[in-house]
Amino acid sequence: xxxxxxxxxxxxxxxxxxxxxxxxxxxxxxxxxxxxxxxxxxxxxxxxxxxxxxxxxxxxxxxxxxxxxxxxxxxxxxxxxxxxxxxxxxxxxxxxxxxxxxxxxxxxxxxxxxxxxxxxxxxxxxxxxxxxxxxxxxxxxxxxxxxxxxxxxxxxxxxxxxxxxxxxxxxxxxxxxxxxxxxxxxxxxxxxxxxxx
Numbered sequence: 001x002x003x004x005x006x007x008x009x010x011x012x013x014x015x016x017x018x019x020x021x022x023x024x025x026x027x028x029x030x031x032x033x034x035x036x037x038x039x040x041x042x043x044x045x046x047x048x049x050x051x052x053x054x055x056x057x058x059x060x061x062x063x064x065x066x067x068x069x070x071x072x073x074x075x076x077x078x079x080x081x082x083x084x085x086x087x088x089x090x091x092x093x094x095x096x097x098x099x100x101x102x103x104x105x106x107x108x109x110x111x112x113x114x115x116x117x118x119x120x121x122x123x124x125x126x127x128x129x130x131x132x133x134x135x136x137x138x139x140x141x142x143x144x145x146x147x148x149x150x151x152x153x154x155x156x157x158x159x160x161x162x163x164x165x166x167x168x169x170x171x172x173x174x175x176x177x178x179x180x181x182x183x184x185x186x187x188x189x190x191x192x193x194x195x196x197x
Contacts, residue, residue, distance in 0.1 A: 050162055059094040061086050063166050069173045070121050078114040083163050087113060095162060096155035098148070104194070108140075108147040109156055111195050115140035116164040120173045124180035133177070138185045142193030 054060040064071040064082040071080040079087070086093040087109060090101045100106045115137040122133050144153050165174045178184070 051166060054095050054162075061093045061095070061163065063163060065167060067167070067169060069167075069169050070117075073117075079110065079117055080164070083113050083117070083160065086163065092156045092159040093163065095159045098152045098155050098159075100148075100156070102147075105147045107196055108143045108194060109160070112140040112144050112157060113160050113164070116160055119177045120164055120170050122173070122177055124176045130177075130180055134181055134185065138187050139193035139195065141185070141187045142190040143195070145187070145189035146191040146194065 051060060062082060062085070064080055066072070071082065073079065073084075074081055075084075077084065087106070090099055090106065092098045092100070092109070100109050115133070118133045118136060122129060124130055141157070144157060147153075148156060165171045
């Protein structure tokens with residue numbers, strides 16, 4: 001059974017914890033103080049500790065910090081434009097970098113990013129929509145697991161989770177999804193989950 005997103009992120013955030021722990025050794029000390037972006041956010045959009053740590057280590061990409069959960073999706077592809085810009089580089093961004101130049105891997109990551117965006121914007125009171133998003137997220141995770149090693153899939157999905165749910169409102173939407181879902185998801189590696197984005 002798959003754990004809720006925030007618990008999965010916690011497992012992969014060991015990378016951040018390692019960076020912070022190693023900073024005591026000096027070579028990986030924070031490269032800068034939190035940026036002006038994260039220092040000046042409204043109270044209701046403050047980033048998580050993980051995002052602040054990434055920012056302090058110069059590994060936080062440019063993200064949409066607007067108050068609305070949806071953010072901007074100018075091309076209407078179902079992925080927030082800031083996340084889309086990161087994926088267009090062929091990698092998962094600076095947080096936990098994994099390259100995915102291969103079209104099948106890129107399609108899997110795109111499918112997962114779209115599924116996370118649906119979680120962020122879902123009306124959890126609509127049981128039909130909740131079930132549809134549950135199925136889409138399970139398929140996207142199965143696809144990602146079929147395309148990447150376990151380590152790379154964890155880093156890719158954790159990056160997307162942290163980027164997608166980067167504000168308090170988006171984190172609340174994520175938590176509402178998992179609370180409405182109940183027992184989580186049952187997911188195993190399966191290329192049949194791939195939708196060919």
